[in-house]
Amino acid sequence: MRPEPLPRPAPISPEEFAARRERLMAELPERSAVLLPGAALKTRNHDSEYAFRQNSDFHYLCGFPEPDALLVLLPGREAGEAILYCQEKDPEKEAWTGIRIGPEGAVSDYGMDEAFDNTQRHNLSELLDGRQTVYLPLADTTAMGIAEGVRGQLSARARRGAIAPTRFADVSALIHELRLTKSEAELALMRHAAQISALAHRRAMQASRVGRFEYQLQAEIEHEFVWHGARAPAYGTIVGGGANACVLHYVENAAPLEDGDLVLIDAGGEFDLYAGDITRTFPVNGRFSDAQRALYDVVLEAEERAVAAVEPGATLESIHQGVVRDLTAGLIELGLLEGELEENIESQRFRRFYLHSTSHWLGLDVHDVGSYRIDGEPRPLEPGMVLTIEPGLYIPDAEDIPSAYRGIGIRIEDDVVVTESGREVLTSQVPKAAEDIETLMQERS
């Protein structure tokens, strides 16, 4: 029996996309324009392509879902400020690869003021004539190529009165600041991505058996994502049994799961381009050993305290420092570090066991955009920001480590929204207390 599908949240409305464009344009000086290309298809091998994924910044500003589009914003233009170039309608190509939205659809369904197909890109220079500053993603070679081309065409027509842009400026950081604070509609999509991801982790816990392969748990996880409409993982699913859990970006997922080992799964589904990002670590055979449990509870306590510290005004740095303190105290208690707490923190000796940071922003990208510091200072959290809390301990397989702890890797990761009064944990449907995990695993069919 398959579970009932979760109710689907509403997609982002054309009005919300328009409001985002308005907010961006309100920040630009007089006589400026924005050029923002969407993503292109990428070849996987020979004539096969990777599944298309729209560029996150482009999606944020217009939601247009096809490859090879170009968004142009012309603040103050009487005839319309939002212009899109997109793939041309072409019955023969559409017979192979599906119906294209086309310029008319871009206006009627995506809120564009005007749209052209890509065979009409030559008129772009007329649209940009007289715009002094062109805002574009400076790191994007496609965007730079388009902007340079336009500048060349307008310069060549200078004697006939054309005015070429004199400045290219980066649009990315402006969009990224907008993306950092999520709207209600975005939070609904992120809640959904997180719920699907939680169901997937529950399923993997119940499917774990000694002798199964890491990729078989990956299959359980990704089955659940797709079944619920999260059509792709938000990043490469990590399933690491035993010491593979200590490899932070392990993606081979090819080893058999051994009796007596833990398995770490870091996986999140992507729903309507929004990412879930969950890590759980559990015993392959359904029961923690004493040493595993002792280490696990150190990570769990640090994680729970860090989640509880999320509130407006806190910073990712202060939360990370709390985690470092809790993990280091636990490592001393278990005899994996010697000496005083302060000295172990000061000397960074804890980094032998915990070398990543505790949090990152989460949104359209798993490591989402938005600056982490303002004027060099850690940025205070504000309502609407979404972040992960993901402490871990990774114990090397080394001679000076007590044998019961060697090669154990544990991480626990939740997705958290900052709210007016504190926090909302998006990923609480997947258990993390050791007893709750053991209970769920016993319920397996």
Ligand code: GLY
């Ligand atoms: N899954 C990537 C991360 O947790 O940062």
Ligand code: MN
């Ligand atoms: Mn993460």
Ligand code: MN
């Ligand atoms: Mn993760």
